[in-house]
Amino acid sequence: MQPLKEKILSEGKVLSNEIIKVDAFINHQIDPLLMKGIGSEFCRRFSDTEITKVLTIESSGIAPALMTALELQVPVVFARKKKSLTLRNHLYESKVFSFTKKEVNHITVSKDYITKEDRVLVIDDFLANGQAADGLMDIVEQSGAHLVGIGILIEKAFQEGGKLLREKGIRVESLAKIASLEDGKVLFVD
Ligand code: 5GP
Numbered sequence: 104m105q106p107l108k109e110k111i112l113s114e115g116k117v118l119s120n121e122i123i124k125v126d127a128f129i130n131h132q133i134d135p136l137l138m139k140g141i142g143s144e145f146c147r148r149f150s151d152t153e154i155t156k157v158l159t160i161e162s163s164g165i166a167p168a169l170m171t172a173l174e175l176q177v178p179v180v181f182a183r184k185k186k187s188l189t190l191r192n193h194l195y196e197s198k199v200f201s202f203t204k205k206e207v208n209h210i211t212v213s214k215d216y217i218t219k220e221d222r223v224l225v226i227d228d229f230l231a232n233g234q235a236a237d238g239l240m241d242i243v244e245q246s247g248a249h250l251v252g253i254g255i256l257i258e259k260a261f262q263e264g265g266k267l268l269r270e271k272g273i274r275v276e277s278l279a280k281i282a283s284l285e286d287g288k289v290l291f292v293d
Pocket of ligand 1: 121122123124125130163200201202203227228229230231232233234235236264
Protein backbone atom coordinates (compact mmCIF):
# COMPACT_ATOMS: atom_id res chain seq x y z
CA MET A 104 0.00 0.00 0.00
CA GLN A 105 1.77 3.08 -1.34
CA PRO A 106 0.80 5.73 1.30
CA LEU A 107 1.99 3.43 4.11
CA LYS A 108 5.28 2.70 2.34
CA GLU A 109 5.85 6.42 1.76
CA LYS A 110 5.17 7.17 5.42
CA ILE A 111 7.62 4.44 6.48
CA LEU A 112 10.30 5.96 4.24
CA SER A 113 9.68 9.55 5.32
CA GLU A 114 8.93 9.14 9.05
CA GLY A 115 10.10 5.66 10.09
CA LYS A 116 13.38 5.44 12.04
CA VAL A 117 15.52 2.36 11.60
CA LEU A 118 16.83 1.51 15.08
CA SER A 119 18.79 -1.62 14.17
CA ASN A 120 18.96 -4.28 11.45
CA GLU A 121 15.80 -5.79 13.01
CA ILE A 122 13.70 -2.94 14.41
CA ILE A 123 12.03 0.07 12.88
CA LYS A 124 10.39 2.76 14.97
CA VAL A 125 7.08 4.11 13.65
CA ASP A 126 6.02 6.17 16.68
CA ALA A 127 5.29 9.17 14.42
CA PHE A 128 2.23 7.59 12.76
CA ILE A 129 1.35 4.17 14.34
CA ASN A 130 2.83 3.39 17.75
CA HIS A 131 2.56 6.68 19.65
CA GLN A 132 1.19 9.47 17.49
CA ILE A 133 -1.45 8.09 15.11
CA ASP A 134 -2.17 9.37 11.61
CA PRO A 135 -5.97 9.11 11.30
CA LEU A 136 -6.13 9.57 7.51
CA LEU A 137 -3.55 6.86 7.01
CA MET A 138 -5.51 4.59 9.38
CA LYS A 139 -8.71 5.30 7.47
CA GLY A 140 -6.98 4.26 4.23
CA ILE A 141 -5.62 1.14 5.94
CA GLY A 142 -9.14 0.20 7.05
CA SER A 143 -10.44 0.58 3.48
CA GLU A 144 -7.54 -1.43 2.07
CA PHE A 145 -8.07 -4.39 4.44
CA CYS A 146 -11.79 -4.24 3.70
CA ARG A 147 -11.05 -4.38 -0.05
CA ARG A 148 -8.53 -7.23 0.29
CA PHE A 149 -10.91 -9.38 2.35
CA SER A 150 -14.06 -8.42 0.42
CA ASP A 151 -14.42 -11.97 -0.95
CA THR A 152 -15.18 -13.41 2.49
CA GLU A 153 -17.65 -12.85 5.30
CA ILE A 154 -16.25 -11.33 8.51
CA THR A 155 -18.26 -10.89 11.71
CA LYS A 156 -15.53 -9.64 14.04
CA VAL A 157 -12.11 -8.01 13.98
CA LEU A 158 -9.66 -9.13 16.69
CA THR A 159 -6.46 -7.35 17.68
CA ILE A 160 -4.15 -6.86 20.65
CA GLU A 161 -3.77 -3.67 22.69
CA SER A 162 -2.57 -1.07 22.19
CA SER A 163 -1.14 -0.40 18.73
CA GLY A 164 -3.45 -2.81 16.93
CA ILE A 165 -6.56 -0.95 18.06
CA ALA A 166 -6.44 2.00 15.65
CA PRO A 167 -6.08 0.02 12.41
CA ALA A 168 -8.45 -2.69 13.69
CA LEU A 169 -11.09 -0.09 14.52
CA MET A 170 -10.86 1.56 11.10
CA THR A 171 -11.12 -1.86 9.43
CA ALA A 172 -14.10 -2.81 11.59
CA LEU A 173 -15.78 0.52 10.84
CA GLU A 174 -15.42 -0.11 7.13
CA LEU A 175 -16.68 -3.71 7.52
CA GLN A 176 -19.43 -2.57 9.92
CA VAL A 177 -18.61 -5.24 12.52
CA PRO A 178 -17.38 -4.98 16.14
CA VAL A 179 -13.70 -4.92 17.05
CA VAL A 180 -12.38 -6.83 20.07
CA PHE A 181 -8.94 -6.25 21.53
CA ALA A 182 -7.05 -8.77 23.62
CA ARG A 183 -5.93 -7.28 26.91
CA LYS A 184 -2.36 -7.62 28.12
CA LYS A 185 -3.26 -7.08 31.77
CA LYS A 186 -6.19 -8.81 33.45
CA SER A 187 -9.05 -6.41 34.10
CA LEU A 188 -10.29 -6.12 37.70
CA THR A 189 -13.85 -6.41 36.42
CA LEU A 190 -13.10 -9.45 34.30
CA ARG A 191 -11.50 -12.40 36.11
CA ASN A 192 -13.33 -15.45 34.78
CA HIS A 193 -15.06 -16.52 31.60
CA LEU A 194 -11.92 -15.74 29.61
CA TYR A 195 -9.87 -17.12 26.77
CA GLU A 196 -6.21 -16.83 27.74
CA SER A 197 -2.96 -17.18 25.85
CA LYS A 198 0.68 -16.15 26.10
CA VAL A 199 2.58 -13.81 23.80
CA PHE A 200 6.30 -13.18 23.95
CA SER A 201 6.83 -9.53 23.03
CA PHE A 202 9.48 -9.10 20.35
CA THR A 203 10.22 -5.47 21.24
CA LYS A 204 9.84 -5.62 25.04
CA LYS A 205 11.32 -9.11 25.49
CA GLU A 206 8.70 -10.09 28.06
CA VAL A 207 5.82 -12.56 28.19
CA ASN A 208 2.33 -11.07 28.17
CA HIS A 209 -0.66 -13.13 29.31
CA ILE A 210 -3.39 -12.00 26.97
CA THR A 211 -7.11 -12.38 27.66
CA VAL A 212 -10.40 -11.97 25.79
CA SER A 213 -13.84 -12.32 27.33
CA LYS A 214 -15.80 -15.35 26.13
CA ASP A 215 -18.74 -12.97 25.65
CA TYR A 216 -17.19 -11.31 22.61
CA ILE A 217 -15.89 -14.15 20.43
CA THR A 218 -18.06 -17.21 19.95
CA LYS A 219 -18.04 -20.24 17.69
CA GLU A 220 -20.43 -18.52 15.26
CA ASP A 221 -17.87 -15.80 14.52
CA ARG A 222 -15.71 -15.39 11.42
CA VAL A 223 -12.69 -13.49 12.68
CA LEU A 224 -10.18 -11.23 10.95
CA VAL A 225 -7.03 -10.69 13.06
CA ILE A 226 -5.27 -7.33 12.63
CA ASP A 227 -1.90 -6.25 14.05
CA ASP A 228 0.64 -3.50 13.42
CA PHE A 229 3.76 -5.63 12.86
CA LEU A 230 4.57 -9.20 11.94
CA ALA A 231 8.06 -10.26 13.07
CA ASN A 232 8.36 -13.82 14.40
CA GLY A 233 4.62 -14.34 14.61
CA GLN A 234 4.21 -14.61 18.39
CA ALA A 235 1.41 -12.04 18.64
CA ALA A 236 -0.42 -13.63 15.71
CA ASP A 237 -0.01 -17.09 17.31
CA GLY A 238 -1.51 -15.86 20.60
CA LEU A 239 -4.50 -14.30 18.84
CA MET A 240 -5.01 -17.40 16.68
CA ASP A 241 -4.90 -19.54 19.83
CA ILE A 242 -7.76 -17.45 21.24
CA VAL A 243 -9.78 -17.82 18.01
CA GLU A 244 -9.18 -21.58 18.17
CA GLN A 245 -10.30 -21.80 21.81
CA SER A 246 -13.52 -19.98 20.87
CA GLY A 247 -14.32 -22.39 18.03
CA ALA A 248 -14.68 -19.41 15.66
CA HIS A 249 -13.38 -19.48 12.09
CA LEU A 250 -10.18 -17.55 11.34
CA VAL A 251 -10.68 -15.74 8.04
CA GLY A 252 -7.13 -14.40 7.87
CA ILE A 253 -4.59 -11.99 9.28
CA GLY A 254 -4.09 -8.37 8.22
CA ILE A 255 -0.72 -6.80 9.01
CA LEU A 256 0.41 -3.22 8.48
CA ILE A 257 4.16 -3.89 8.36
CA GLU A 258 5.57 -7.37 7.77
CA LYS A 259 9.30 -7.76 8.25
CA ALA A 260 9.74 -10.42 5.61
CA PHE A 261 13.31 -11.17 6.76
CA GLN A 262 11.87 -12.64 9.98
CA GLU A 263 10.08 -15.96 10.25
CA GLY A 264 6.48 -15.05 11.13
CA GLY A 265 4.97 -14.59 7.67
CA LYS A 266 6.56 -17.76 6.29
CA LEU A 267 5.41 -19.88 9.25
CA LEU A 268 1.82 -18.61 9.08
CA ARG A 269 1.55 -19.07 5.30
CA GLU A 270 3.02 -22.58 5.59
CA LYS A 271 0.12 -23.38 7.93
CA GLY A 272 -2.26 -22.29 5.15
CA ILE A 273 -3.26 -19.06 6.86
CA ARG A 274 -4.14 -16.13 4.64
CA VAL A 275 -1.84 -13.24 5.54
CA GLU A 276 -2.31 -9.83 3.89
CA SER A 277 0.49 -7.36 4.62
CA LEU A 278 0.25 -3.74 3.46
CA ALA A 279 4.02 -3.11 3.50
CA LYS A 280 6.60 -5.89 3.34
CA ILE A 281 10.10 -4.97 4.42
CA ALA A 282 12.87 -7.07 2.88
CA SER A 283 15.73 -5.51 4.86
CA LEU A 284 16.62 -2.82 7.40
CA GLU A 285 20.35 -3.20 6.95
CA ASP A 286 22.66 -0.15 7.03
CA GLY A 287 19.83 2.01 8.32
CA LYS A 288 17.91 1.69 5.03
CA VAL A 289 14.40 0.37 4.44
CA LEU A 290 14.12 -1.94 1.44
CA PHE A 291 10.67 -3.21 0.48
CA VAL A 292 10.00 -6.64 -1.00
CA ASP A 293 8.61 -5.27 -4.27
P1 5GP B 1 5.96 -10.93 16.58
O1 5GP B 1 4.99 -11.29 17.65
O2 5GP B 1 5.43 -11.20 15.19
O3 5GP B 1 7.32 -11.48 16.80
O4 5GP B 1 6.15 -9.35 16.68
C1 5GP B 1 5.05 -8.53 16.43
C2 5GP B 1 4.83 -7.58 17.59
O5 5GP B 1 6.06 -7.03 18.04
C3 5GP B 1 3.95 -6.45 17.11
O6 5GP B 1 2.73 -6.50 17.80
C4 5GP B 1 4.72 -5.19 17.45
O7 5GP B 1 4.14 -4.58 18.57
C5 5GP B 1 6.10 -5.62 17.84
N1 5GP B 1 7.13 -5.39 16.80
C6 5GP B 1 7.84 -6.34 16.15
N2 5GP B 1 8.78 -5.80 15.37
C7 5GP B 1 8.67 -4.47 15.50
C8 5GP B 1 9.40 -3.36 14.92
O8 5GP B 1 10.32 -3.49 14.11
N3 5GP B 1 8.98 -2.13 15.30
C9 5GP B 1 7.95 -1.92 16.18
N4 5GP B 1 7.64 -0.66 16.47
N5 5GP B 1 7.26 -2.94 16.75
C10 5GP B 1 7.61 -4.21 16.42
